[in-house]
Amino acid sequence: MGTLILSGGGSAKQNKEAxxxxxxxxxxxxxxxxxxxxGDSVRRPHEGSFHYIKKCLNxxxxxKFEMWTDLNDHSVKEIQTFAGIYISGGCSLxxxxxxxxxxxARVLSEFYKRGGIIFGQSAGAILLGNNRAGIHEGLNLVENHRIWCHYKSEMEGERSFLSDKESSRILAMEDGGSVLVTNDRLIRISGNSYTFQEGRKTSIE
Incomplete structure (x- = not known):
């Protein structure tokens, strides 16, 4: 298996360690x-986002970077030529x-299974969990956790959060919260992140 780095969102400064x-x-x-x-390419053109991530990682x-905005007709062989994949935020649905x-989805999952490194930021992180949106599910690469980004403690009283908490494990990350997922372990990188299981909240250290 590969390695995942998950960010709950936030600024470039907050994600520096991630x-x-x-x-x-x-x-x-x-x-x-x-x-x-x-992302919304009207409000923020993809080229602007591409420039931003280069500035963060340079x-x-x-x-060396390449950007894909069309996910159709890509193969596992093609994606294996990359050092890693960075999936940025926006609308998770x-x-x-x-x-x-x-x-x-199949191509990404196979990349990970073959040892690939994937960074998921906000919506990108949610994609890698087992969240479901209609007929479209997350990739379930994070030990059967649903992923909550931009987490705040007051969210725990919301009906949608309570429903998820009752039915599965949750990995909740604040803005600036990030974790490394390797060998089925969740390791804190920065900020605050928590797991919820059977109603019990645990801070990731």
């Missing part, structure tokens, strides 16, 4: 694949739909 941890694990001789399709020696309908 980006550093990601970059340290990449083969710098290969390009990084950037996928911004969860200080850690990541200089849209992202799961695009990944599911294009068949890219």
């Amino acid at each position: 980006h550093k941890t990601f970059a340290e694990r990449l083969d710098k001789d290969k390009p990084l694949l950037y996928i911004p399709v969860a 200080p850690y020696g990541v200089t 849209k992202l799961r739909r695009l990944v599911g309908e294009s068949g890219f």
